[in-house]
Amino acid sequence: MIVHLRIRDLIVVKEASLELASGLNVLTGSTGSGKSVLLAALSLLAGERARADWIRSGAERASVEALLEFDESRSIALSEEGFQLEDDQLSLRREIRQDGKGRAFIDGAPASVAEMRRLGALLFERQDQHEQIRLLDPSYQLNLLDTFGGLETLRADYQLKLEEHRQIRKAHADKAKRLARLEQEEEYLRFQLEEIEGIAPQPGEIEELTDRERRLRNASKIVQQTEKALELVDDSPEAIRSQLIKLDKTLEKLKSLGVELEDAGLDTTLLNLEELAESLRVRNQDLSSEALQGENISERLNRLHTLERKHNRKLDELLLWIEEIRKDLDEMEILRSELLILAKEEKASALELGKHAKTLSDARQGSGKKLGPAWQDRLVSLGLNATTLRIEVTPREDEEGWIQIEDRNYAAGSQGMDAVRVIVRTNPDSREGTLREIPSGGELSRIALACRLLPGSQEGPPVLVLDEVDAGLGADIAPVLATQLLKLSESKQLLLVTHQPVLAAAAGRQFNVDKRICAGETQVEVQRLEAGERLAEIIRMLGGESEDRQVREHAEFLLARAGSSS
Numbered sequence: 001m002i003v004h005l006r007i008r009d010l011i012v013v014k015e016a017s018l019e020l021a022s023g024l025n026v027l028t029g030s031t032g033s034g035k036s037v038l039l040a041a042l043s044l045l046a047g048e049r050a051r052a053d054w055i056r057s058g059a060e061r062a063s064v065e066a067l068l069e070f071d072e073s074r075s076i077a078l079s080e081e082g083f084q085l086e087d088d089q090l091s092l093r094r095e096i097r098q099d100g101k102g103r104a105f106i107d108g109a110p111a112s113v114a115e116m117r118r119l120g121a122l123l124f125e126r127q128d129q130h131e132q133i134r135l136l137d138p139s140y141q142l143n144l145l146d147t148f149g150g151l152e153t154l155r156a157d158y159q160l161k162l163e164e165h166r167q168i169r170k171a172h173a174d175k176a177k178r179l180a181r182l183e184q185e186e187e188y189l190r191f192q193l194e195e196i197e198g199i200a201p202q203p204g205e206i207e208e209l210t211d212r213e214r215r216l217r218n219a220s221k222i223v224q225q226t227e228k229a230l231e232l233v234d235d236s237p238e239a240i241r242s243q244l245i246k247l248d249k250t251l252e253k254l255k256s257l258g259v260e261l262e263d264a265g266l267d268t269t270l271l272n273l274e275e276l277a278e279s280l281r282v283r284n285q286d287l288s289s290e291a292l293q294g295e296n297i298s299e300r301l302n303r304l305h306t307l308e309r310k311h312n313r314k315l316d317e318l319l320l321w322i323e324e325i326r327k328d329l330d331e332m333e334i335l336r337s338e339l340l341i342l343a344k345e346e347k348a349s350a351l352e353l354g355k356h357a358k359t360l361s362d363a364r365q366g367s368g369k370k371l372g373p374a375w376q377d378r379l380v381s382l383g384l385n386a387t388t389l390r391i392e393v394t395p396r397e398d399e400e401g402w403i404q405i406e407d408r409n410y411a412a413g414s415q416g417m418d419a420v421r422v423i424v425r426t427n428p429d430s431r432e433g434t435l436r437e438i439p440s441g442g443e444l445s446r447i448a449l450a451c452r453l454l455p456g457s458q459e460g461p462p463v464l465v466l467d468e469v470d471a472g473l474g475a476d477i478a479p480v481l482a483t484q485l486l487k488l489s490e491s492k493q494l495l496l497v498t499h500q501p502v503l504a505a506a507a508g509r510q511f512n513v514d515k516r517i518c519a520g521e522t523q524v525e526v527q528r529l530e531a532g533e534r535l536a537e538i539i540r541m542l543g544g545e546s547e548d549r550q551v552r553e554h555a556e557f558l559l560a561r562a563g564s565s566s
Helices: 035-045 072-080 113-123 129-135 138-149 152-199 205-217 219-233 240-256 266-311 315-381 441-452 478-488 501-506 531-541 549-561
Strands: 002-010 013-019 024-028 061-069 089-097 103-106 109-111 124-127 388-395 403-405 408-410 418-425 463-467 493-497 509-518 521-528
Touching: 002 035, 013 035, 013 521, 024 035, 024 501, 035 061, 035 089, 035 124, 035 463, 035 493, 035 509, 072 113, 089 113, 103 113, 109 113, 113 124, 124 441, 129 138, 129 441, 138 152, 138 315, 138 418, 152 266, 152 315, 205 266, 219 240, 219 266, 240 266, 266 315, 315 388, 315 403, 315 418, 315 441, 315 478, 478 493, 478 501, 501 531, 501 549, 509 531, 531 549
Parallel strands: 024 493, 024 509, 124 463, 463 493
Antiparallel strands: 002 013, 002 061, 061 089, 089 103, 103 109, 388 418, 403 408, 509 521
């Protein structure tokens, strides 16, 4: 609950401090007195958008701060959401500056507006004309039905199955699209692969063949030179090797005659010459053999170059391309197998989705049968005796829907397959229709208020702000509403802006908002009313004067009935 609320330089409020109580707190005052400023202050603490023109004229900045206290269970719930409390208390502060760069603080630490908004959603809830508009939204009505029936778990289970089914369908669609594209190219790919594999090019083959062809063009000259080299080395009487053999024999004779000579290394030289001769003979034979292959090499090079020109790719690029073709063709077979598996998974997933959708829909039917009468009972208590209200839950058929039940297809919406409508009839002799069609503004206000008073309203944020929800409510109905608000205030703190004296008298604490013009400046003061001050305000709200004994007695009666001090 909010223990203390302080406002500075916000709109027309220079400074105001409110010590709020648990239970029901009311704000009263004349129309246009500035009660909306307090609502604006709470909206800032809830993380809503700040406006620079909310800064009071002449001030540099506006600020709102509040101290809140919680019971142990609420403190634990907030800590689970990432907000740690000290001594079960929490302070909030929000500033607006002229340059538009406002600041926010949670327990004195700087915080983003997004953080404050997330915290505000856990702390504050507001019922006003905007909620009446929200009540017309079918998705809001659907959430209301699920919350009333406690169907959040069933809906979460359905949403989990829906997401699983969506992922399977997406995988199926993506793979089918990929396969369709490959199948369009399959004939072309197989033709290209067959043609290239028929030629069977090898990496670096063109460079190797080109080098061999170049050698073949010089083959005759090379053969002549190798033959000449052989003659000089070993193949003629005057060859180097023959001369060295003669020299070796001569040296041997000199040795035998006793002439001592140094070793000339002729043995090594002769061995090297023999190896050189052998190398020249082999090279000569190879060249002769290659010369016979010349025509084949030229033909092969021509085919390879033709292949390169046709595909506008170098040979190495062609080899990479055919690997990609092989992968694509292999992928097609894999995709066909995977699609068969996915088709089975999709069918099974659709069945599971349908089961969960049907379970949720059936539960909503049951919840609707309870919500309608409960809501109508609250309408009767608010004076709409002739109004009837029922909840209509209709599964939405869709020929392309993912959910199939008994040979019918239904739309798989994010919240289920159902469309929910609140159907009302405000008079016995008038037609029934939706909330958007039938009720007047006053009737819709009471319908929204009755919704707020349904069982389970104690759930949700601990602070509930009610902005003139009693608008258009007769004095005969006000006591009933007061009783129900007091019951609701047992589980949460209520801040009620009201013009109804019965509701004001029922509150545990009452504040008066008064607007004055001082020296041409508009000022709004907020004052907690005690004893006689409160009595005087109730008399004013009853439309009387303090001297009017009958009105005074009525005001005293209202306060006494509510258990307030006079």
